[in-house]
Amino acid sequence: MQMTIDVGYDQVLQLFRQLSPRDRTRLVRENAFPTTHPNVSEPEIPDEEYYEFLMNFPVVSEGEIEQILEAKREVDQCRPVSL
DSSP: OOOOOOOOHHHHHHHHHHSOHHHHHHHHHTTSSOSSOTTOOOOOOOHHHHHHHHHTSTTOOHHHHHHHHHHHHHHHHOOOOOO
């Protein structure tokens, strides 16, 4: 026997928010909602392109850009961890 239920994004999100924090963590740990395909890595964006993108963003100062780029470099060094 097979049953299909058509549930919209908003309904899934509402149900997820009703879960206890423990159940939310368990659901994420079990990869029920993977954020990326396991065999596809995130594209690398060169700092120059990222800098150009941020410079065209009117609410970011030069100092903030440097902080963001530094944070980006630190994140780029991180590796995904299986939970």
